[in-house]
Amino acid sequence: MEHATQVALTKRVIDFVDRNTTELADAVYLNPVSTYTSPEQAERERELLFRGHPLFFALSCELPKPGDYRADDLSGVPILVVRGNDGRLNAFLNVCRHRGAKVATGRGSGKRLFVCPYHAFTYDLDGRLTKLPAEGFPGLTCDDRSLVKIPVAERHGLIWVQATPGADLDVDALLGGLGPEMASYNLASYSHYKTQMLTKDMNWKLVIDTFLETWHVATLHRETVGPIFQPNVNVFDAFGRNGRLIIPRRTMMELKSQPESGWDFLEHSAIVYTLFPNALLVWQGDHFETWRSFPVGDATAKCVAEAALFTPKPAVTDKEKRHWDRNFDLLMRTVDAEDFPVCLDIQRGFGAGAQPHITFGRNEPALGHYHRSLREALGRDADGSTEAFDWGT
Ligand code: FES
Ligand SMILES: [Fe+2]
DSSP: OOHHHHHHHHHHHHHHHHTTOOOOOSSOEEEETHHHHOHHHHHHIIIIIIITSOEEEEEGGGSOSTTOEEEEOTTSSOEEEEEOTTSOEEEEEOOOTTTOOOSOOSEESOOSEEEOTTTOOEEETTOOBOOOOTTTSTTOOGGGGOOOBOOEEEETTEEEEOSSTTOOOOHHHHHTTOHHHHHHTTGGGOEEEEEEEEEESSOHHHHHHTTSOSTTHHHHTTTTTGGGBOTTOOEEEEETTEEEEEEEBGGGGGGGGSOGGGOOGGGGEEEEEEETTTEEEEEOSSSEEEEEEEEOTTOSSOEEEEEEEEESSOOOSHHHHHHHHHHHHHHHHHIIIIIHHHHHHHHHHHTTTSOSEEEEOTTOHHHHHHHHHHHHHHSBOTTSOBOOOOOOO
């Protein structure tokens, strides 16, 4: 992050603390409960977001070398991403062109070929079928049965995939101006440390929501991360449909007595970047986390969340590993053991019929921006006009 930006953000934080206030949205935002419970909405999300929108897939450092691959079904569409021999990423529908089995599972490295486990159709890293028994498939050639490519883009150490063959994946449009800031982190130089999957009986958006305000930190997280962060101060900026939410550490206030030229804002903050529509990139003072959230099947109240931790250098020694394990444990104690039980209660509460909306206060601007962006992305029909959609209001 540019130093001028760091100074400007630090000043905004200090000003809010001095005036005992925080970032405020223009108005209260009423979010329909049906956003989290409506099967029609879930269906549109699957179609327009999880199939029809680029999704953050991974950091580049998860697939650094030719032959590194990762298969992933979380969006509902089986996807395979592999780094080719030319160093560029290829993405495919992970569907064998014989009878449709998956040609790869999980993640790994050093692949030269993908061999289908069913009848051994074999594909190279560009998805080309390498041979086809002529007597069994007369009239067909290998070229007729390549894996189906889907758009993949890699920029600033981030990877996006869209499960729509032939779609145009425009990263600059997607990032909405966040590009230079992403580039400044040199994410490609990080190392993947650990990934954990969490399956929960709640709508996938509650995973994102719980990161999008800081108000609850002093109460819900008073035993875990509460002592670290300045209570109820957040600084929010929108970048297209994405967002940047600053959660200042209490130590940031020490900068007041230091010369501006030496201010290191990043050391004193957590930053939650929303990568629209279903992912977060979280700066944690000295490392990054990513979160991705997906609905499971056609359920409105079941999701799988993927949390991953990335370190600035590879963790080699036991001491380094213990350090990052402690970080990951704190993350799980905070999010899995404190945030998610409340989210599960919220999901159950939706069914009680207590209210048609939940309310995002003016002091929760990131939530309003996120849900307004979702609504905009879902309210658009194929020809781009705004369509009438029953939001349950
Ligand atoms: S389904 Fe893949 S080889 Fe038959
Ligand atoms: Fe939380």
